[in-house]
Amino acid sequence: xxxxxxxxxxxxxxxxxxxxxxxxxxxxxxxxxxxxxxxxxxxxxxxxxxxxxxxxxxxxxxxxxxxxxxxxxxxxxxxxxxxxxxxxxxxxxxxxxxxxxxxxxxxxxxxxxxxxxxxxxxxxxxxxxxxxxxxxxxxxxxxxxxxxxxxxxxxxxxxxxxxxxxxxxxxxxxxxxxxxxxxxxxxxxxxxxxxxxxxxxxxxxxxxxxx
Amino acid sequence: xxxxxxxxxxxxxxxxxxxxxxxxxxxxxxxxxxxxxxxxxxxxxxxxxxxxxxxxxxxxxxxxxxxxxxxxxxxxxxxxxxxxxxxxxxxxxxxxxxxxxxxxxxxxxxxxxxxxxxxxxxxxxxxxxxxxxxxxxxxxxxxxxxxxxxxxxxxxxxxxxxxxxxxxxxxxxxxxxxxxxxxxxxxxxxxxxxxxxxxxxxxxxxxxxxxxxxxxxxxxxxxxxxxxxxxxxxxxxxxxxxxxxxxxxxxxxxxxxxxxxxxxxxxxxxxxxxxxxxxxxxxxxxxxxxxxxxxxxxxxxxxxxxxxxxxxxxxxxxxxxxxxxxxxxxxxxxxxxxxxx
Ligand code: B12
Numbered sequence: 001x002x003x004x005x006x007x008x009x010x011x012x013x014x015x016x017x018x019x020x021x022x023x024x025x026x027x028x029x030x031x032x033x034x035x036x037x038x039x040x041x042x043x044x045x046x047x048x049x050x051x052x053x054x055x056x057x058x059x060x061x062x063x064x065x066x067x068x069x070x071x072x073x074x075x076x077x078x079x080x081x082x083x084x085x086x087x088x089x090x091x092x093x094x095x096x097x098x099x100x101x102x103x104x105x106x107x108x109x110x111x112x113x114x115x116x117x118x119x120x121x122x123x124x125x126x127x128x129x130x131x132x133x134x135x136x137x138x139x140x141x142x143x144x145x146x147x148x149x150x151x152x153x154x155x156x157x158x159x160x161x162x163x164x165x166x167x168x169x170x171x172x173x174x175x176x177x178x179x180x181x182x183x184x185x186x187x188x189x190x191x192x193x194x195x196x197x198x199x200x201x202x203x204x205x206x207x208x209x210x211x
Numbered sequence: 212x213x214x215x216x217x218x219x220x221x222x223x224x225x226x227x228x229x230x231x232x233x234x235x236x237x238x239x240x241x242x243x244x245x246x247x248x249x250x251x252x253x254x255x256x257x258x259x260x261x262x263x264x265x266x267x268x269x270x271x272x273x274x275x276x277x278x279x280x281x282x283x284x285x286x287x288x289x290x291x292x293x294x295x296x297x298x299x300x301x302x303x304x305x306x307x308x309x310x311x312x313x314x315x316x317x318x319x320x321x322x323x324x325x326x327x328x329x330x331x332x333x334x335x336x337x338x339x340x341x342x343x344x345x346x347x348x349x350x351x352x353x354x355x356x357x358x359x360x361x362x363x364x365x366x367x368x369x370x371x372x373x374x375x376x377x378x379x380x381x382x383x384x385x386x387x388x389x390x391x392x393x394x395x396x397x398x399x400x401x402x403x404x405x406x407x408x409x410x411x412x413x414x415x416x417x418x419x420x421x422x423x424x425x426x427x428x429x430x431x432x433x434x435x436x437x438x439x440x441x442x443x444x445x446x447x448x449x450x451x452x453x454x455x456x457x458x459x460x461x462x463x464x465x466x467x468x469x470x471x472x473x474x475x476x477x478x479x480x481x482x483x484x485x486x487x488x489x490x491x492x493x494x495x496x497x498x499x500x501x502x503x504x505x506x507x508x509x510x511x512x513x514x515x516x517x518x519x520x521x522x523x524x525x526x527x528x529x530x531x532x533x534x535x536x537x538x539x540x541x542x543x544x545x546x547x548x549x550x551x552x
Contacts, residue, residue: 059411
């Protein structure tokens with residue numbers, strides 16, 4: 001197997017130390033940074049995403065893959081910046097006010113990173129005001145909002161309304177998700193997109209940016 | 212009072228269904244109390260659950276659902292909002308064997324809040340009208356492990372260091388068993404094991420961290436001639452076979468919105484396992500109208516007509532803001548229904 005195939009397989013297996021080893025090896029062999037991303041990390045996470053959707057793997061396996069990828073990306077990130085290679089887009093993501101659930105949001109964030117996005121993770125229990133501040137400060141292409149409680153799902157709408165009131169709504173695409181959220185609800189409240197899981201969130205984000 | 216399956220079968224022979232929604236918090240409004248008070252004081256807690264029994268006359272009444280009882284008794288930081296259930300705060304930092312050794316020293320079963328749940332069960336058993344079964348909850352071993360070390364950390368540990376997580380789950384189950392023993396001595400007719408975090412696991416992990424331990428809780432319940440029920444939230448279709456392997460008497464399953472098609476499951480499950488569910492708590496009972504509640508309950512009951520082993524219930528616990536009229540609509544439809552086979 002080539003270095004990049006090994007890298008991909010170990011991302012799928014969630015083997016962090018091997019991912020670090022093969023990332024370094026790929027760099028030592030002088031493989032192009034973008035090629036490492038596009039032929040190692042991204043196809044690896046694609047497989048992980050489809051296996052998750054097909055119920056072949058579950059949250060623990062997806063978490064270790066995402067963590068392994070994130071560790072490898074840490075090596076690449078400074079080099080990518082140095083080489084002037086831009087991420088395909090910038091995303092701010094967080095869980096809305098009153099809600100402390102973050103596993104799903106973290107998976108979405110990590111999959112987006114694996115998909116080539118720069119991600120700013122706002123954390124949990126985030127107010128509309130804080131989301132607006134983060135958007136003003138970071139100028140992301142996309143804002144991701146997560147809610148896991150039926151009682152906090154309404155907070156997603158409040159955030160979108162606040163963006164409208166402040167005249168910020170057209171500055172950013174807003175995508176939403178979390179167990180109680182649905183496609184219909186997303187449409188009703190004026191979000192730009194919804195996805196049921198982390199793998200399709202990446203496709204959604206790319207589609208919204210026309211990539 | 213007799214076991215759940217017998218009760219379910221005998222009412223089926225009379226063409227009636229046992230009706231037992233998972234309802235607790237709405238009683239706080241009826242009794243003009245607060246969740247915080249009720250979760251900390253047994254008299255107040257009893258006042259809340261008995262207001263539900265007076266108003267709705269269910270066949271089984273559970274205590275308030277509270278996933279923080281055991282975790283709180285183990286000393287974990289817990290929030291007590293006045294009108295929301297107590298919640299364990301997010302865990303920061305690493306959890307290792309040193310911490311486990313510390314937790315093992317805690318005199319878990321003399322915690323006053325945990326004992327207030329035991330006393331509530333005692334009062335329910337003593338003062339409820341004959342014919343109302345008393346239900347208690349315990350947190351599942353994997354979910355409790357997740358509350359202690361962090362839910363994400365538990366997921367990671369399941370994949371990376373399963374043997375470590377097994378050790379933690381044996382410890383959590385030991386605590387849960389001690390609590391369950393107290394609840395059973397207080398007179399609980401059924402103990403329901405709440406394992407919401409289990410939904411994140413695949414079948415083999417679920418078996419290792421949850422089922423293997425829950426088997427002991429089931430045995431304990433049976434020794435006391437009580438029933439044991441498994442409850443996992445969300446789409447637990449992939450775990451049903453494993454839950455059954457634990458030997459439990461009943462499965463309490465989430466709603467169709469959560470991905471559970473009860474009549475399909477009923478076709479494939481042994482007839483000695485009671486299925487409990489599964490009207491959508493949020494879409495139907497919180498946000499629907501009484502008319503919608505009636506229609507959904509009727510449709511669900513009809514779809515279950517050919518299965519004796521069934522109890523009409525909600526897919527999950529009803530929140531405080533549930534309209535009381537919708538709970539009444541649920542109860543009435545269930546009570547007035549006649550099985551047509
Ligand atoms: C783990 C868990 C917890 C943990 C959270 C730990 C953590 N750090 O996140 C703890 C124990 C702290 C917890 C607390 C509570 N919880 Co909780 N919890 C869960 C549980 C078991 C799993 C959630 C989860 O992580 N799933 C796995 C991830 C991978 O899935 P996901 O979150 O759905 O995310 C995926 C998609 O939705 C999507 N997605 C998610 N976000 C986003 C965002 C965007 C932009 C996009 C595009 C996609 C997307 O992609 C993700 C990956 O594929 C669920 C049960 C369930 N079956 O869902 C209950 C559940 C969500 N909790 C519930 C409740 C009631 C509570 C509490 C109120 C209970 C309590 N009193 O203890 C508190 C509330 C605390 C608070 N204020 O937030 C209820 C909610 C009921 C409702 N419908 O309102 C549930 C459904 C369980 C239940 N039925 O009782 N909980």
